[in-house]
Amino acid sequence: MLAKHPVRFIDAIFRCLRNSALRTLLPAFVGLGCLASPALAEDLRAEVLTALRKATYEVVVEKPKTDSLSYEKPLPLDLLPYRERNDKYESIGTAFALANGQFVSAAHVVSLGADSVRRRIHLRNAEGVIVRLDRVLKFSTARDFIVFTVKDYVPAGVLEPSAAQRKNDKIFTVGNALGEGVIARDGMYTSDTLEEEDGRWSWIRFSAAASPGNSGGPLVDRDGRVIGVVLRKSENENLNFALPISEVLKASAAAAEISSKVMFKLDITDRTLQSKLDQTIGLPLGYQEFGQALQAMNSRFVASLSEQFKAANRDDMFPDSPGAQGLLYRATSAAPFPHVLAKQRDGTWDASLPSERRRAEVGKNGSLSFGTMGNFVYLRLQAPEDVPAAQMHGDSKAFMDVLLRGLYYSRSFGPERVRITSLGRAKEETVHIDAYQRKWQVRRWSVEHSDETIITYALPQPGGYAILLNEADEAASAMYEIDLKTLTDFVFVTYYGTLKQWAEFLAARDMLPAAFDSIAIEPAYGKEFRYRSKRLSFSYPHDLMKVTQTSDLHLKFAYFKENGRVVWDVTSVVAGEDKNTSTSVSLSRHLRPPETLPDSDRRTWESLVERRLPYTGTSFFDKSSTIIGSPHPAQQGDMRDPSRLYSIVYAADGTHDAPTMAQRLARFHQGISIHER
DSSP: OOOOOOOOOOOOTTSOSSTTBOOOOOSTTOOOSSOOOOOOOTTOOHHHHHHHHHHEEEEEEEOOSOOOOEESSOOOGGGSOHHHHHOSEEEEEEEEEOSTTOEEEOTTTSOOOTTOSOOOEEEEOTTOOEEEEEEEEEEETTTTEEEEEESSOOOSOOOOBOSOOOTTOEEEEEEEGGGSOEEEEEEEEEEEEEOTTTOOSEEEEEOSOOOTTOTTOEEEOTTOOEEEEEEEOOSSSSOEEEEEHHHHHHSOSSEEEEEEEEEEEOTTOSOEEEEEEEEEEESSEEHHHHHHHHHHHHHHHHHHHHHHHHHHTGGGSTTTSGGGGGGGSSOOOOOSSOEEEEEOTTSOEEEEOOSSOEEEEEETTEEEEEEEETTEEEEEEEOOTTSOHHHHHHOHHHHHHHHHHHSOOEEEETTEEEEEEEOOSOSEEEEEEOTTOOEEEEEEEEEGGGTEEEEEEEEEETTEEEEEEEEEEHHHHHHHHHHHHHHHTTEEOOEEEEHHHHHHHHHOGGGSOGGGGGOEEEEETTTEEEEEOSSEEEEEETTTSOOOTTOEEEEEEEEEEETTEEEEEEEEEEEESOTTSOOEEEEEEEEOOOTTSOHHHHHHHHHHHTTOTTSSSSOEEETTEEEEEEEESOOOSOOOSOSEEEEEEEEEESOOOHHHHHHHHHHHHHTEEEOOO
């Protein structure tokens, strides 16, 4: 199975009602050839066991017939037991038959995710006969049950509901425990527990053993009559939960009850939004049609929650929060690794990184840096020379194959794990444009054996990508993608690469952010370098600083206010002589910060105005370089009330005399033309 990432708490449709719900999905390729004979439970007569066997079914899904993945070696299927290797189906839970052709199970067992590669749920009887679900007659997410019919099949036996339910009676769980066939296990009906939210009904608590796979099975008395539907297991004690069968019988047959309490939260803030989905879907309805309607309802609800959350917390989020104003006047980290703007513990907003990041080589001078924050993986890909970024722009398989060189995804077979080397081509590709008009390549891959989706939001950069990644089951992936779209508005990136990489990046005009519409980067190797934008022009000749394909350029972006709105644009141009040296020139734009900001946010501005280091116009040696800088243009006397200043800083490897450094700085100044007023 693919490694799981942390997930946001949400008591959502398609999931168990609580973390303690009986898990129904077994590892890939687990299945049953036929139902085992029922275990002999104390006080159950032979005829009762026979009746239970005829009326109780496995809930199964057909194993995928295709596998889009590639592996580092042949899959060791021989490590799986014979039955698991050869069963075409995977067992996920239990259902049972009532009169009039009706079947009952737990809602969380009969997943109705319309996008799943396992769109069809089946039942399997004791003789191994497979039957398909047909129509949904009753459904409730709150009570966690479903009543349905099956197609072209008459059950060999049915269960009768119990007329009396008494505490301290001997009861039995009947179900597909741990995928080993239908068994019965005894215990006591211990107590009733009121439903947690409003006390609208009581859960049955019982001590009979319940295992993964029991979900949806009947809880019965000595005579095999149904008391309840087994749902979930206690976390710390053997007192498990079932829904009284009376709640199923009296439920409305006119509409499905879709009720789910949700706490919505984004990773970037400590604010939460509590809400409740409380809607209905008309019944009866075909199984697939119902699944599509249910998933569409859930997606609309989560999207609505996201918009409500942003609207309710707008004044506490970037860029409107008072604690976010410092970011509008501050030079953020220059690293190309994607940062995310997040609220800090002191209420301020800043660019954050994963607390732990790892780096992996992906071959041919390529690398992948990655770390997890909240529900998502953040990555910076430096493309290897054998798969250049331009190729990955148009080939989703090549893109993911490179990621898998650095990310370890595997598939387990008993004690052995086999590395996944390719997911094949993405099943779907789109483009998402965020609030700052940056274009993210969105790609989705299906992992058939685990019924999961891997989604990447990738922002092209010179020589690579900034990437957000999420892996989740098919039903939940749409929910997480809503968060991904929101988070793209809060991702902070800079753009760095060699001039050769910049040429490849700029050639893909259709994927460039809108900020690049007015930017021209025009190197003439061996002659000169030219940069032009709506704010300034900047050039220098080759004899002042070399201009080659391995010269590097770093455009540092920032957020600032312009014409009454916050924009994301270039605030610093750093041109380097060569990617392997520190010789460079940096031209930066500075806005005067308000007096209300702390000294830490005003320090650079005050250094410029008062001509402190490094803006004195006098060179100095620092570590391995000689540095000189000054404001541009050089101002005479007092700089009275400027709202904007530009600075230029030149650094040269090694030791250089002061007149030489001053002369070079003056020549760089000559190549600057400021357009804005």
